[in-house]
Structure formats: structure tokens, C-alpha cells
């Protein structure tokens with residue numbers, strides 16, 4: 001059955017600020033899912049999303065597919081668990097830079113290391129938005145927010161190098177207003193077997209408006225002949241911009257790194273490999289289990 | 297006829313294994329055995345010991361003194377435990393160990409002659425003790441082969457040890473030789489989970505929950521399920537919820553510190569109503585506490601885990617038979633009612649080995665997933681029982697949704713007061729049905745029939761039952777379901793008591809508080825032990 005991306009709309013009223021970068025992400029995600037269904041990659045019922053807590057994570061309410069709206073920082077751990085229980089599902093985890101890189105960074109790093117076959121979409125507005133504008137791990141030095149009136153001086157974290165070094169096998173950066181490109185990268189990320197992540201630069205018009213800054217400095221990796229299968233080149237490209245908003249920066253977007261050779265986490269487990277647990281009828285008799293400890 | 301044997305040595309000398317083999321051999325001979333394990337938090341050196349209590353009658357505790365035989369793999373064992381021995385007791389030890397009343401065993405020579413590994417001293421010594429107690433070699437031999445993967449050298453070594461001493465304090469024969477189980481609380485949780493149909497066990501190592509992780513990991517392929525160790529307890533809890541949401545029968549396991557980290561996720565369980573079973577094995581606390589020793593200090597944490605109000609089940613088994621049966625119940629209730637079931641145990645129950653006559657589970661857990669998912673499926677359908685029919689993602693065309701926010705029946709976020717009320721009412725409507733169900737699961741048990749009553753929960757059961765044998769006019773009321781609290785059954789059980797004494801392995805008497813909260817009854821008299829050691833019958837008898 002063909003799916004139109006509007007079929008994925010929900011009756012929930014959207015509460016993002018007008019002009020918020022999240023709208024672009026929402027459109028791209030719905031488009032990517034509709035395309036993948038129509039292209040026969042998977043059935044709609046096999047898509048599952050998990051969401052963090054934050055503005056970007058409200059996407060849970062705006063897409064009509066299976067979903068688990070979790071806790072702040074834990075969207076990735078939830079997604080890893082879902083995939084372990086049913087490797088046939090296509091699992092996409094959504095979260096902000098605060099949730100993924102502050103509160104829940106351990107899960108992100110380890111899911112990448114496991115090469116869990118899930119896709120993570122980072123709504124990176126370089127700020128805690130839903131809590132009204134505090135600095136996160138990717139906020140530029142010098143940011144003055146309500147919790148940092150003196151300005152921040154900590155170096156921002158670079159999620160692209162972090163993810164490549166952690167073992168992620170598909171690492172990309174996109175700009176939320178470039179919906180067409182984001183959609184294509186999303187499709188590639190979802191199709192990728194192994195841990196994929198897209199760091200989506202998502203301007204927050206209320207607390208961290210970087211729209212103009214990005215528009216002027218973004219360029220596409222593929223336009224400069226980047227080979228995403230070259231790990232060293234990927235790291236080099238990733239280091240070109242360090243998330244400080246320096247005026248001379250050039251900011252690469254697109255796919256930095258792909259590794260198709262690494263085994264996905266779920267493939268390593270003999271029982272998980274057999275497919276969804278819920279379809280299995282267990283015929284274990286309790287007498288047979290406890291018999292292990294009988295002494296005769 | 298009762299005997300008590302202490303086996304001691306350094307970590308790495310095979311103390312625990314020797315105790316298991318000897319205990320199991322006695323069970324094979326028709327005796328009841330209780331095997332207490334005591335070890336500090338280190339890997340090599342230190343001082344480990346086991347105490348085996350052997351009896352023709354059911355036994356479920358030990359004493360820290362009154363040993364008939366001390367098997368000493370090192371001199372520290374003699375120094376530490378000589379004062380606890382009976383007057384006519386003997387020490388069985390290698391030549392190098394100095395002790396009074398010692399029966400020397402030339403372990404070094406035997407090891408050399410057989411070219412056996414040094415650790416085999418443990419087998420040589422227990423075999424000598426076996427002979428001293430007048431036990432026939434065959435049952436020991438069979439047990440050694442079972443426990444040491446058919447190691448014939450170990451049998452030869454044992455035979456040599458057996459020949460080293462004369463028979464002394466003869467144990468005699470048990471009234472009846474029959475098949476019984478020799479099992480720890482940890483093994484019973486693991487087997488209970490398998491019997492319940494577990495698909496995934498997810499954990500992060502923490503004593504004393506770790507043995508369950510190890511047992512389940514060892515048999516995961518045999519029973520076709522998976523054991524996963526994730527990056528931390530927060531990941532464990534959240535991934536487990538994800539897995540259960542996606543249809544896997546899932547259990548997590550940890551001790552107090554790990555469970556504290558899981559608190560927020562347990563609260564997510566409460567809101568999202570995704571079934572989950574948690575095994576909580578207490579150590580002495582707070583904080584890191586005395587990590588390899590026992591305590592019952594986490595009862596209120598279990599009852600109150602996670603922020604906000606949501607229904608849950610807390611079940612507190614008292615011995616491995618109950619652990620096995622209650623684990624099945626925990627799965628059954630969690631999946632049927634979409635709640636969190638916590639199985640609360642402790643180091644003493646988890647790591648002591650008990651002799652069990654048999655098991656009689658009361659329930660048969662299942663996935664409790666709907667047959668067909670209707671087109672207009674509502675993940676949080678408001679029903680009379682409060683339980684919304686459970687579907688899993690990928691099952692039907694309708695989306696299956698779970699959420700940490702307050703929500704409507706479809707699982708969409710709702711902040712209106714009206715929805716908060718509807719959904720809170722729905723969630724708490726389950727409690728009545730869970731209570732009814734719990735009432736049929738013997739939530740309160742009474743042993744003996746005196747007018748004076750001991751009230752307790754969990755692993756104290758063993759020592760209390762053994763103390764009861766020496767008491768006149770006392771009965772023991774054991775509370776096994778803490779949440780929902782079986783107030784009626786409890787009040788019936790203590791009715792007419794002329795004296796009530798609360799026994800708990802903690803500082804303040806946590807069950808006492810819960811009883812006061814749930815029934816209004818205040819138990820003034822308390823026997824509380826919080827030296828990180830378990831109760832023994834004498835400890836209780838002296839204080840009654």
C-alpha cells in the first residue's frame with residue numbers, strides 16, 4: 001500500500017515556535033519513511049521511533065508510527081532495547097544535543113561502539129531549548145544564557161569525531177532547512193546496517209538562532225569529492241568545524257563516514273538473530289528447568 | 297542428628313566449591329543441608345569460609361559457632377574459628393597448618409604424587425572429613441565427578457584423602473534417601489525466569505545480583521534466550537523497557553546502588569505501562585556498604601522506587617523454593633497487568649544453598665499479547681480493570697505507542713487535568729485486581745501455632761523456622777507480598793497474638809513501618825540485626 005507523507009500526520013497540535021528548525025526535520029522524516037515504504041524497503045508497521053525529552057523530541061507526537069517517548073537522555077538506550085527484541089523493526093531515535101550529548105552521552109557512545117543497527121537523529125540546536133536556553137555540550141564558547149550570564153568557556157564537543165571514534169558506521173551532518181538533502185541522508189542512514197547518526201544543525205529561533213550563520217558557511221561534502229569510506233579523510237573533514245561560531249568557518253554537511261563491513265550488534269546474538277521474540281511460543285516446562293539442581 | 301562443618305581458606309583455594317560438593321554429597325545421602333557462604337570483597341587472599349549445617353530434618357540456617365569439624369586450608373581459618381568449635385570437634389588440615397585437636401592430612405604429598413593442581417587440596421580435605429563422619433565414599437565420588445566435569449584425578453585425590461583418617465564422629469544414615477534439590481536463591485531466580493519464558497536478561501554486574509547474570513549467561517544458548525550486559529544500569533533499565541515494549545519477556549537485575557540509578561526508568565515503566573520484571577538483591581548499605589555481606593535495608597526503596605505514584609508489585613521470597621515460584625508470579629503479574637514486578641532478595645538468600653523437597657508454582661506466565669490488533673487500536677484504552685490490551689510494534693497495522701508524558705488513549709501527549717485524572721484512575725484501577733490476584737498467591741504464611749508471633753520477611757525465614765523448632769508457644773508470620781500489601785491476610789495471621797516481635801536484617805525495621813502505614817498496627821518489639829551478617833537461630837532465641 002502506498003503511503004503519502006500526510007498519512008503520517010497526527011491530530012496533535014504542533015507547539016514548536018514558528019520558524020523553528022524542527023519543522024524541516026519533521027517534513028524530511030515523514031518524507032523519508034513514506035519513500036522507504038513506497039520503495040518496498042519496509043512496511044510502515046515496522047518503523048518505530050523513540051524520543052528523548054526536549055523540543056525536538058516532540059516529534060513523537062507529530063508522526064503516526066509506532067513510538068516510545070522516553071526519558072531525557074535515554075532515547076538511544078530505548079532504541080537499542082527495541083532492536084534487540086525485534087531486529088526486523090526499523091528503529092529511529094530522536095533527541096536534542098542536550099539529551100544525547102549531555103544527559104545521555106554514555107548511551108550514544110556505547111550504542112555507536114556496539115554498532116547497534118539503529119538510526120539516531122540529533123536535533124542539534126546547540127542549546128537546551130525546552131528548558132529555555134541553557135548551554136549544552138555543543139554550545140559555542142562565549143555563549144551567555146540564563147544559567148551562564150558570565151559566558152561559557154568550555155570547548156564544545158564535536159559529535160562527528162566523537163561518533164566516528166566511538167565506532168559508528170554511518171556518520172552524517174545535515175542542515176534542517178535543507179529538507180531534500182536531509183531526507184535523502186535519512187533514507188541512507190535508515191537503510192544502513194549498523195549504527196547511523198545524523199547531526200542535524202537545527203537553528204532554534206528563540207534561544208540560539210544560527211540560521212544566517214549556517215546559510216553562509218555550509219558546503220556539501222560530495223561537492224568537494226569527499227569519500228565517506230575513507231576514515232582518515234572523514235575525521236579530517238569532521239575537524240574542519242569545531243562548533244564554535246567563528247566567522248571564518250566553513251561547515252561541511254553530508255555523509256562524513258560509512259563503514260559497511262562491521263557486524264551489527266544484533267547479529268552477534270544467536271537467539272536474537274532468529275527474529276522477533278514475541279512471535280515465539282515458549283514451550284519450556286518448569287519441571288525441566290529446575291531439574292538442573294536435583295540431586296539423585 | 298545435626299552436624300556443622302566449617303570450611304575455610306583464602307580466596308582462590310576452592311572453599312566454596314568444596315562446600316558445594318560436600319553439601320551436595322550429604323543431600324545425596326538423604327540429609328538436609330544448609331550452606332552459608334562468607335567472603336570479603338577481594339579476589340585472592342583474605343579469608344573465605346562456608347558453614348555447612350547437616351541434618352536429618354529440614355534445616356535452613358547455620359550458626360557461627362558449634363562446629364563439629366573445621367576443614368582448614370590455611371592457618372588463618374584455625375585462628376579465626378578455633379574458638380567457635382565444639383569441645384570434641386576436630387580440625388582437618390594439611391601438615392603445614394598448626395592447630396589443636398588436629399587430624400593431619402598429608403595433602404602436599406598426595407598432590408605431588410598425583411601431579412595434581414594445588415587447588416585439589418580442597419577435595420582431599422573434604423574427603424578426609426567425609427571419612428571422619430563415617431560417610432561412604434561412593435556418593436562423594438559421584439558428586440565430585442558431577443561438580444568437576446568428570447575429573448578422575450580429583451576422585452583419585454579424594455580417595456587418598458579418604459584413606460588418610462579414621463572414622464570418628466559418625467553421622468549415621470538419613471531416614472530416607474530421596475531426590476531433593478540443592479540450590480541457591482540466585483539459581484532459583486535464574487531457573488524461575490527461564491521457566492517463566494524469559495527472552496532477555498539485561499544487567500550490569502553488582503554483587504550480590506551477579507550470580508544470576510552468570511548463571512543465565514551460562515545457559516542462554518541451551519534455553520534459547522539472550523543475556524546482555526550494557527554500559528550502565530540506566531541503559532539496562534531503559535533498554536529493557538524498549539525490549540519489553542517490542543515484545544520480549546524481559547528481566548533486569550541489580551543491587552541497591554544500581555537500582556537507585558534505575559529509579560527514573562522505573563517511573564517511566566509506571567507511566568508507559570510497559571511490563572518489566574526487576575530482580576533486586578540487597579547487600580548491606582547505604583552506599584557501597586559492606587558489598588559482599590547481607591542486609592535488608594532496601595525494602596522501602598523497592599516499594600517507593602521512581603518518582604510519582606504508580607502501581608507496582610514487590611514480592612519478597614524467603615527461600616529458593618519461594619524464589620522460584622515467586623519469580624514466575626512476578627512475570628505473570630508484570631505482563632498480565634503491565635506493571636513493574638520487583639523480586640527482592642539479599643546476599644544471604646542469593647548465595648546460600650538450601651535443600652528443597654519440591655516446587656509447586658501457582659501460575660503460568662505468558663506474553664499477554666492480543667491475538668489481533670484492531671485497526672483503531674488504542675495503546676492506553678481505558679478499560680474496567682485499568683489494563684489496556686497489549687500489542688507490540690510490527691504486530692498489526694495500527695501504531696503501538698508508549699510514553700513518559702501523560703497521554704490520551706492513543707498515547708498522544710495530553711496536559712489537560714482531565715486526562716491526568718482519567719489516566720491516573722486507570723492506572724490505579726489495576727490495583728484492586730492485582731490485590732485479588734495476590735490474595736490467591738499466599739501472600740502471608742504462618743508457621744507453627746503459638747500465641748506469640750514473630751513477624752518477618754525475606755531471607756530471615758530460614759533462621760526463624762529453625763529457631764521455632766526450639767520454641768514453645770510461638771508462631772511465625774511471613775509476609776511475602778509487600779506491594780500491594782496484603783493487609784487483611786496479615787491482620788488475620790497475627791490475630792489474637794499476645795506478643796508480637798518484628799525480626800529484620802536492618803537498622804530501623806522497615807517492614808514494621810510498612811505494616812504501620814498499611815494497617816495502623818505498630819509493632820513495638822523488634823529484633824534488628826545490622827552487622828551485615830544474617831540471622832541465626834541462636835541470635836533470635838537469645839533476644840526473644
Ligand SMILES: Cc1ncc(C[n+]2csc(CCOP(=O)(O)OP(=O)(O)O)c2C)c(N)n1
Nearest residue numbers: 054055056072096097098099127128129130
Ligand atoms: C532527568 C531530567 N533532567 C532534566 C530535565 C529537564 N529537561 C527537559 S528538556 C531538557 C533539555 C532539552 O535540551 P535538548 O535535549 O538539547 O533538546 P531541545 O529542547 O533543545 O530540543 C531538560 C534539561 C528532564 N526532563 N529530565
Ligand code: SF4
Nearest residue numbers: 017020055129204205
Ligand atoms: S524553543 Fe527553539 S527549539 Fe524549541 S520550538 Fe522554539 S525554536 Fe524550536
